[in-house]
Amino acid sequence: MAQVTFSTQQRDALFGQSPWDAVLVVSDRFVLADWPEVAQLIQHAASVDQRIGNEATLLLAPGLAGGRLVLSPTGDLDSDYEDVRRFYEAAETGIKMAYRAGARNVLLLVDGPDADARYLHGADVAALGCGQGLYLNPDVEDATQVRVGLVDGQDVDRLTALEQGRVAARDLCGGDPEQMAPPAFADYCLALFEEDPLDVSIIDDAEQLVRDYPLLSAVARSSFAVARHSARVVRVEYCPEGEIHQTWLIAGKGVTYDTGGADLKVGGSMAGMSRDKGGAAATAGFMKTVAMLRPRGIRIIAEMGLVRNSIGSDAFVPDEIITGHAGARVRIGNTDAEGRLVLADLLSHLREDAEKAVNPRVFSLATLTGHVGRAYGPYTGVVENSVARRGQLGRVMQQLGERWAEPVELSTLRREDFAQVAPRSESEDLLSSNNGASVNISRGHQFPLAFLLQASGLDQYHLASDKPIPYLHVDIASSAVEASNPLYGKPTARPLTTLLAMMSEL
Incomplete structure (x- = not known):
């Protein structure tokens, strides 16, 4: 099976030369106020591709780690009946896309509503969704190592043990x-x-x-x-x-x-x-x-x-x-x-x-x-x-x-x-x-x-x-x-x- 490991990474890991070969963004609206460089790239892509923000997409992203940017939307999180599973599902979808594209060292960036208590653990849940997405049954021979870098302050020890x-x-x-x-x-x-x-x-x-x-x-x-x-x-x-x-x-x-x-x-x-x-x-x-x-x-x-x-x-x-x-x-x-x-x-x-x-x-x-x-x-x-x-x-x-x-x-x-x-x-x-x-x-x-x-x-x-x-x-x-x-x-x-x-x- 694909072996998933988590590690803490700094903001600058997203940019320039690094061992990371893709950036996965999980978000509802891709506003990314804390990441203006990434937000600008997404806005340019959205001007020519209506899929952006509506379905998972892979963008060519010069200047970002690996030149790959995977966008995986959670969908609208405002409904009274939505819950944090949206982050889990979006991360699962996005990591699969990154893996099929050849990425093996993926930086995970999670952006969602800050004030909504339902999504308090959205970044941690998204990391676990990556694990679910890459898991294969034990009889499937695939010793590939996949690293997921966490840039949102998640507790890596806890997530690794989980x-x-x-x-x-x-x-x-x-x-x-x-x-x-x-x-x-x-x-x-x-x-x-x-x-x-x-x-x-x-x-x-x-x-x-x-x-x-x-x-x-x-x-x-x-x-x-x-x-x-x-x-x-x-x-x-x-x-x-x-x-x-x-x-x-x-x-x-x-x-x-x-x-x-x-x-x-x-x-x-x-x-x-x-x-x-x-x-x-x-x-x-x-x-x-x-x-x-x-x-x-x-x-x-x-x-x-x-x-x-x-x-x-x-x-x-x-x-x-x-x-x-x-x-x-x-x-x-x-x-x-x-x-x-x-x-x-x-x-x-x-x-x-x-x-x-x-x-x-x-x-x-x-x-x-x-x-x-x-x-x-x-x-x-x-x-x-x-x-x-x-x-x-x-x-x-x-x-x-x-x-x-x-x-x-x-x-x-x-x-x-x-x-x-x-x-x-x-x-x-x-x-x-x-x-x-x-x-x-x-x-x-x-x-x-x-x-x-x-x-x-x-x-x-x-x-x-x-x-x-x-x-x-x-x-x-x-x-x-x-x-x-x-x-x-x-x-x-x-x-x-x-x-x-x-x-x-x-």
């Missing part, structure tokens, strides 16, 4: 069913964190998995016989020096391929199911970013459950009753609702960590339901438990996602959601799901949280308990991959950037 984490998340999410099968995913994590200040452990023993992660192992049961598909649990812990003020506990769903199991996906619905590991991928990428930035005061423990939901003679089936790690007896309603089973055991282990942790906050990241796409389109859906709702954690995530080009829609957990998973007989404590696809079920992305709370034991840490624990369930089923091609498009690494922003707000 992009490294986002590359890892995209690699892991986008890898095909064999490239990133559970053992391969785990091996990638080992290599990724090899030199980082993280404690990493991998559980690969089938007997231990069945004992300690029984719901997860039920999903993986038909894949255990195939060594290259056998399940893994990856646990990663970051513990900084000094006093700990808060603890984050993150569960990442990593279904490396989802056939639906015995409730087989039919009619072409299986295509794209190698991306059902987007939650674990984002978790791994986030931990890489954290390891590079080494924030103080916050301890982070992440568990990623890596399984393949295979069909076969040993596949689990609806009506089975399986006792999870937290002790709840779960009746399987639909084997294609497997992600919540994986998460429940992970969350139960993290619950045990949370019991003795300082100021714990729990997250689950998952490509969990088709319903979230039906409800919200290409946006991330977040559902809070009562403690998180009282503390407005979901609202914080929504506000920060808006500022960092990762919009979030906030849902509310209701009493009806608990009724959806209530036992249907004396034999079980919980029903995992209805027997239909979530996309066709009322409140299909909300009620899984009711199951996760009870199946993991986190329901005991409610507002009136001795230790209330806030928990955010983050459903990225419709935002983990670019909306333009949800089956085969580039992974987005959402919500990695928003999670990093939350660390400084909570």
Whole structure:
């Protein structure tokens, strides 16, 4: 893949002889009051080319770095309903044009409304858009190095760490069913964190998995016989020096391929199911970013459950009753609702960590339901438990996602959601799901949280308990991959950037 690196550059890098071979300008109106020389060149071009300011264009620009000037407009930013994604998209388009023109050392100049708080992070978001534009899947052999020089005062260390984490998340999410099968995913994590200040452990023993992660192992049961598909649990812990003020506990769903199991996906619905590991991928990428930035005061423990939901003679089936790690007896309603089973055991282990942790906050990241796409389109859906709702954690995530080009829609957990998973007989404590696809079920992305709370034991840490624990369930089923091609498009690494922003707000 094209390797993107960021560096800080001075204003004079735009002019004269330099190693930089193109200038990319991302703007809404290209007024460029702080760059009169560039603005004059654009005005001359606009007098003979009506595309200027309306679509991405490449200009011959003697006197500027490399003699190339790429203009990529954001479009009108005045609408009440626009957001900072315009900078991300424009930068993505512009860097692709510069790359196709032969540029490998591109200076990024971002110009937008100064007074509009929606675009406060426009320059940083544009830099991340460059990374998205140049990313290629890991199986594409392209070792080209692309440098992006930042002249608008962006925090290069932060952006570099973000992009490294986002590359890892995209690699892991986008890898095909064999490239990133559970053992391969785990091996990638080992290599990724090899030199980082993280404690990493991998559980690969089938007997231990069945004992300690029984719901997860039920999903993986038909894949255990195939060594290259056998399940893994990856646990990663970051513990900084000094006093700990808060603890984050993150569960990442990593279904490396989802056939639906015995409730087989039919009619072409299986295509794209190698991306059902987007939650674990984002978790791994986030931990890489954290390891590079080494924030103080916050301890982070992440568990990623890596399984393949295979069909076969040993596949689990609806009506089975399986006792999870937290002790709840779960009746399987639909084997294609497997992600919540994986998460429940992970969350139960993290619950045990949370019991003795300082100021714990729990997250689950998952490509969990088709319903979230039906409800919200290409946006991330977040559902809070009562403690998180009282503390407005979901609202914080929504506000920060808006500022960092990762919009979030906030849902509310209701009493009806608990009724959806209530036992249907004396034999079980919980029903995992209805027997239909979530996309066709009322409140299909909300009620899984009711199951996760009870199946993991986190329901005991409610507002009136001795230790209330806030928990955010983050459903990225419709935002983990670019909306333009949800089956085969580039992974987005959402919500990695928003999670990093939350660390400084909570």
